[in-house]
Amino acid sequence: MTRPATAPDTRDIDIERTRLTSTLAETWKTPPGFWGALTTVDHKIIGRRYIFTAFVFLALGGVLAALMRLQLAQPEARLIGPDRYNQIFTMHGANMMFLFAVPVMEAVAVYLVPLMVGTRNIAFPRLNAFSYWIYVAGGALLWIAFALDMGPDVGWFAYVPLSGPQYGAGKRADIWAQMITFTELSALAIAVELVVTIFKQRAPGMTLDRIPLFVWSMLVTSFLVIMAMPAIMIASTGLILDRLFGTHFYNPAEGGDVLLWQHLFWFFGHPEVYIIFLPAAGMVSTMIEPFARRPAFGYLGLVMALIATGILAFGLWVHHMFVAGLPRLGDSFFTASSMAIAIPAGIQMFCWLATLWDGRPVFKTPLLFIIGFIVTFVIGGLTGVMVASVPFDTQVHDTYFVVAHFHYVLIGGAVFPLLGAVHYWFPKLTGRMMSETLGRWSFWLIIVGFNATFFPMHILGLEGMPRRVYTYQPDLPWHGLNVFISLSAVVLTAGFLLFFINVLKSARFGEVAPDNPWDAPTLEWATTSPPPSYNFAMIPVVGSLHPLWDERDTLPVADGLRTDRRELIVTTLAAAEPQAREASPRNSIWPLLAAVATTIMLIWSIFSPWAVVWGSIPIAVALIGWFWPKGTPEDES
Amino acid sequence: MAGVLLGVSAALAGCQREERQLRLDPPVADALDKIALMPSRIGGAPPEVYFKLGKPYEANAYNLSQGKRLYTWFGCKSCHGDGQGGSGPAFLDGWWYYGPELVSIFASIRDGRPHGMPAFGDKMTTDQIWQLAGYVQTIGSYEGKTAAPSRNDEKQTRPAENRAPAKLLFDEGPSPVHPDQGPTP
Numbered sequence: 068m069t070r071p072a073t074a075p076d077t078r079d080i081d082i083e084r085t086r087l088t089s090t091l092a093e094t095w096k097t098p099p100g101f102w103g104a105l106t107t108v109d110h111k112i113i114g115r116r117y118i119f120t121a122f123v124f125l126a127l128g129g130v131l132a133a134l135m136r137l138q139l140a141q142p143e144a145r146l147i148g149p150d151r152y153n154q155i156f157t158m159h160g161a162n163m164m165f166l167f168a169v170p171v172m173e174a175v176a177v178y179l180v181p182l183m184v185g186t187r188n189i190a191f192p193r194l195n196a197f198s199y200w201i202y203v204a205g206g207a208l209l210w211i212a213f214a215l216d217m218g219p220d221v222g223w224f225a226y227v228p229l230s231g232p233q234y235g236a237g238k239r240a241d242i243w244a245q246m247i248t249f250t251e252l253s254a255l256a257i258a259v260e261l262v263v264t265i266f267k268q269r270a271p272g273m274t275l276d277r278i279p280l281f282v283w284s285m286l287v288t289s290f291l292v293i294m295a296m297p298a299i300m301i302a303s304t305g306l307i308l309d310r311l312f313g314t315h316f317y318n319p320a321e322g323g324d325v326l327l328w329q330h331l332f333w334f335f336g337h338p339e340v341y342i343i344f345l346p347a348a349g350m351v352s353t354m355i356e357p358f359a360r361r362p363a364f365g366y367l368g369l370v371m372a373l374i375a376t377g378i379l380a381f382g383l384w385v386h387h388m389f390v391a392g393l394p395r396l397g398d399s400f401f402t403a404s405s406m407a408i409a410i411p412a413g414i415q416m417f418c419w420l421a422t423l424w425d426g427r428p429v430f431k432t433p434l435l436f437i438i439g440f441i442v443t444f445v446i447g448g449l450t451g452v453m454v455a456s457v458p459f460d461t462q463v464h465d466t467y468f469v470v471a472h473f474h475y476v477l478i479g480g481a482v483f484p485l486l487g488a489v490h491y492w493f494p495k496l497t498g499r500m501m502s503e504t505l506g507r508w509s510f511w512l513i514i515v516g517f518n519a520t521f522f523p524m525h526i527l528g529l530e531g532m533p534r535r536v537y538t539y540q541p542d543l544p545w546h547g548l549n550v551f552i553s554l555s556a557v558v559l560t561a562g563f564l565l566f567f568i569n570v571l572k573s574a575r576f577g578e579v580a581p582d583n584p585w586d587a588p589t590l591e592w593a594t595t596s597p598p599p600s601y602n603f604a605m606i607p608v609v610g611s612l613h614p615l616w617d618e619r620d621t622l623p624v625a626d627g628l629r630t631d632r633r634e635l636i637v638t639t640l641a642a643a644e645p646q647a648r649e650a651s652p653r654n655s656i657w658p659l660l661a662a663v664a665t666t667i668m669l670i671w672s673i674f675s676p677w678a679v680v681w682g683s684i685p686i687a688v689a690l691i692g693w694f695w696p697k698g699t700p701e702d703e704s
Numbered sequence: 705m706a707g708v709l710l711g712v713s714a715a716l717a718g719c720q721r722e723e724r725q726l727r728l729d730p731p732v733a734d735a736l737d738k739i740a741l742m743p744s745r746i747g748g749a750p751p752e753v754y755f756k757l758g759k760p761y762e763a764n765a766y767n768l769s770q771g772k773r774l775y776t777w778f779g780c781k782s783c784h785g786d787g788q789g790g791s792g793p794a795f796l797d798g799w800w801y802y803g804p805e806l807v808s809i810f811a812s813i814r815d816g817r818p819h820g821m822p823a824f825g826d827k828m829t830t831d832q833i834w835q836l837a838g839y840v841q842t843i844g845s846y847e848g849k850t851a852a853p854s855r856n857d858e859k860q861t862r863p864a865e866n867r868a869p870a871k872l873l874f875d876e877g878p879s880p881v882h883p884d885q886g887p888t889p
Contacts, residue, residue, distance in 0.1 A: 150724045217722040232854035232864070237722045237765030313855040313864040320858045674850045 075700065079605060080626040088604050090630045095187065095600040097654060106654040108192035109600055113199050114178025115496060120199075121171035124162055124206060126567065131159040133560055136520075140553035142541040152537035153220035154239075158213050160223025161243060164339065165250040166206045168481060172346035173257040173292075175488060176285040178496065180261055182591035182598060183279050185270030185607045187635045188651045190263035191256075193658045193693065198256035200662030205249025208670060212242040219243035222535065224336060225306070227317040227328045232310045241310055241673040244303035248669055251296040258292035261285050266640050270590065271625050272609040273643045279589045279612075280363060283370050284349025287377040288342050294381065295338035302331035312676055326391060333384035341380040343477065345373055347484035348415055351437050354484075354491050355419055357587040358434040359426025362613060365418040372411035372418075379408045389460045398457050405455035412448055416441065431585075432506030436487030439514045443479025447472060450525065465535075468528025474521045486513070486566060493570070494584050498597045499577030505569035509562050516559030523548045523555075588613030593622055606636050609643075632700035650701035657693035664689045720758055721851040724766045728831045732757070737814075737830045739807050745815075748807045761838035762806060765851040771839025772853045772865070774832055778824065780840075786861045791820055795844040796862060798870035804844060809837040844870045 079087055097107040107113065134155055138147045147155065181189045189195050212218050219239045221230040230240040265286045269278070278286075305316035306328070315321035317328050352363050363369060385393060385401035419441060428434060450472040454460045463469060486509075493501045532545045539545055583592035592615055594603055605624035611617040625645065628634045633651040638644055668682025696702050728736070732753060741748040754760075761767050775781065783792035793801055802808045802817065813833050816823035824833065842852045848868035855864040863869040 148726070150726060215722065216724075228857050231857060233769075233856045236769035236853070237851065239722065310854050311866070313860070313867060315855075315860075318855070318857045321860060325857075 075631055077630050078626070079628050079630050082630065084604070087630065088599070091601040091604060092599060094630060094633055097600060102656075103654070105659050106196075106656045108188070108196050108652060108654050108658075110177055110181050110189040110192060110195060111598060111600075111602075113192075113195050114174055117174030117177055117199055117202070118171060118496075120203060120206070121167050121174055122567075124166040125171070126563075127210065128159050128162040128167060129560065129563060131155050131162070133556060135159065136553040136556040138537065139539075139549050141550070142539050142543070142546055144538055147537060149537045150220065153535075154213060154216075154218040156535055157219045157222055157225075157243070158209070161209065161219065161246065162206075163477075164223055164343075165246065166202075166209065168343045168477065169254055169292075169339065170202055170250065171485060172288070172343060172481070173254060173261075175350070175485075175492075176261055176281075176288075176346065177257060179492065179591055180264055180282055180285055181268070182495070182594065182602060183282050183589050184265060184268060184273060185590045185593075185603060185609065186264065186268040187602045187606075187633070189260050190268060191260045193652050193655055194256050195260055196655075197658035197662050198253040198260075200659050201249055201256075201665060202253040204662060204666040205246050205253070208242065208249065208666075209246045212239070217242060219246075224332055226332075227306065227309075227325050230306060231317055232313070235310065238673055241307055244306045244310075245669050245673055247299055247303040249666075251300050252665075254292050255296050258289035258296075261289040262293070265289075267637050268635060269638055269643045270607050270609050271636060271638055271643055271645045273638075275641055276366070277609055277612045277614075277643075280352035280366070280369055280373075281346070281349035281589075284345045284352070284373050287373045288345045288349075291338045291342050291345070291377050291380060295335045295342065298331050299335035302328060302335070305331075307673070311673070326388075329388050329391060330384070333387045334381070337384040337387065338377075338380040340476070341376055343481045345376060347440070347481040348373065350484045350488045350491075351419060351440060352415070353589065354433050354487060355422050355437055356613070357585040358429050358431060358437070359422045360429065361422065361426040362588075363418065364421035364425065365414075366612065368414050369418050372414040375411040376408060379404060379411070383408060386455055386460070389457050390464045402455050402457055406452055409448060409452055416445065431490075432501070432503060432510055433487040433491040435507065435510045436483045436490070439510065440479060440483040440487070443475055443483060443514075443517070447475025447477075447479050451476060463528050465533055466528035467524040467532045467534060470534055471521050471524035471528060474524075478517060478521075483513075486510075489566075489570065491585065492591075493573065493577075494580030494596045495591055496597060497574050497577070498580055498595075499573055500580045500584060501573040501577060502569050505565060505572070509565040509569060512558055512562030512565060514562075516555055516557075516562050519555030520552050520559050523552050527552075583615065588616040590614060650703075652701060653697075653699050655693065655697075657689060661686065661689035661693055720760075721763050721765050723760070723764060725760065733830045736834060739810060741807065741811055745811060746802045746808050747805050748811070750807050750810075761834040762841065763849065763851050764838075765853075767835045768839050768842060768849075768851055768865075769853045770832075771835040771837070772856070774828070774836045775839055776856075778828070778836070780836075783820070795840060796869055797873045798844045798846060800844060804841060806834075806837055806841055809840050810834060813837055813840075839865075846871045 077090075079091075082090065095109070097103045097109050097112060134147065135152070138144050138152060177189060177195060181187070209218070217237070217239055219225065219242055221235055221240050221243065225240060225243050228234050230243070265278070265282055305314070308314040309316050309318065309323075315323040317323045317325055319325055352369050356363050383401055383404040385397060386405045389398055419437070450468070454463065454469065454472055490501050490506055493499070527545055527548050530544060532539065532543075539549075580596045582595055584596070585592075590607055590609070591598075593607055603624075605626055606628065607614065608623040608625050610623070614622060625636060628636065628648060633653060634648050635651050636645050637647045637649045639646055664682070664685035668678055668686060671678030671682055735751050735753040738751045739748060740751075761771075785792075785794055786796075793799060800808075802812055810833055812821060813828075813836055814823060814825040828836070839853070842849060842865045845852070845865070845868060848866050850866070852866040853864070854866050863872060
């Protein structure tokens, strides 16, 4: 426990500016060194860590993709055997979906949302720390298992009966199922934090119609996470019970149902796609404003499109199961709902185009990635409408056409905006600008490499090349395109390599960034780059949707917060009127200990059901320690 | 960090159980066939190469589950049943006519036994016989192995192998299943 930096009940208004900042820094600081790193609850440190880890997983998943392209470059290649190849494509998919795409979006939000809504820390900061440790443990579980020839080999959606006890030999499918538990746990934790942060911790005056679009998108995404993730946790728990304990969730002979897996999985799995896409859409809506030099066109339409997408996302999972033999009427309904989602997507697309059309675009790297996103995502969306139709889908199901389609929507729809976002928010993360030259080079290499890699896969799919094959025979007409794809993948890899070089180089030697290098309108640019531990010396008061454009030099602030303890303002849900001063917890080691205890229990439970009984004791101890009053000033509130 | 190291070492120990050898080298397969049986044809020693390979048929999850598949495919159930026995022993109660050693089971499958057990030596590869023998051993095992297969997607007549059904079924009480088997068969 640290002593308060000022006498009890000192308010920010009572002391002068320089003393105020030093006092706040003392109250909110994360101690340097190893212990500080383990105990921190600062959303910026955890967010940075989260983003970094997610990009490490992106690189690892990329290596797997490169291996697959090497193997497929020629027919009957002997580089990778069938068993290893099964593990590699499963690892690639599971890693990219569960360890990169979803976490990285939430990680960006962990860093940015508190800054964008003008508060000092995320809600439930210790849960935030816990979430990160759980995420790392889940990722480590998957990759260590893979290194030991124990990686899952049942596809990233692990359909039963292939992943069930009869056909999924060993612990490979259990590793997959338990990795799901880890990542869903961490994602749910963040979703809850974000909802509370956005609903209750917005700066005074930030009414619902003044919330930045990225924050809106994260709000919708968080609700998607809260509603979708329980389905997959139930599904994977049922799978583990079937495999370890011999229950019959998915055993038709004993009253279980194999299709139940597909329904539960895709009830989660399709919203998952929007859990990845909506934050990216929010990033685009937010980033486009400073580069188009005008407010985003159709704020209301953009917000409504986000919400509509979020609702529709739960009504179209069956389009993943068109060949499973469901009733025709059901198929037709889900065809219609799948095509309907093109409407909100189209609304957003036209809003962005209108913003650019009417603005005076400044073509910096982030805007280039936005334009790359628009082009690529439209192509992916069009093939999406194609596979929404049952007869077409029946034809191309499980072929490379589907591989091409989802890489267009996922890389085009989420990774491109994310790369743009990294260039855009990099100064806020590190205090330095990314190199524009390297940025442009990496953009062009990535966009050209990407399209040359994935566009031919449409054709391969129409020619009948199935997914998940480790090799093909020389007399099949797929060789030429496969060589071309593998060569293009080299260009794509070079682009990503250049991007990583740019990040690492700029983090050390980049040009030092001012507070608001892009002249952007949202609150995160009102503080220094990178922000201090307390984010804002005085909580800003918001009078419009673009506070930094409309009140450029005279951003009003609220006062009256105590400086001797961690305090932030709680506001009302709709009008954001100040309601209360609320304490924010101090650093603590207990989230890490709780995460370690949870990890031991979850991994042990792959091998013995008794783990749940004995393993819950350390978790209970850790949670008691977590919530035990420590006598800090924050306890009083 | 300690947890990570612990996880790594535990996983390293379990590494062997996940390996999948899809096709044996012919010389290795030949060598695996050369078991040394006692004159009574009960018990003996597996060939040297079996130990060199790291006893792959007792604790390797893939081999065990392949064995389970072979058990169905070769109709073993029709005589040995699913705990009910029928014309052959059920294994499931932990009762072995020729001892529970893997070599004995291998010999039983390959060469057959009196009173109805046919020889499968010319119907299966050596690799397959070892896989099947390994699986059959788990049926009557007293300890649940983590590598042992779980239930099949079919009607259940008994607890799955990884639940160590032999332990559940073995009854030492006043009217034991096999009165002459002693306390720890």
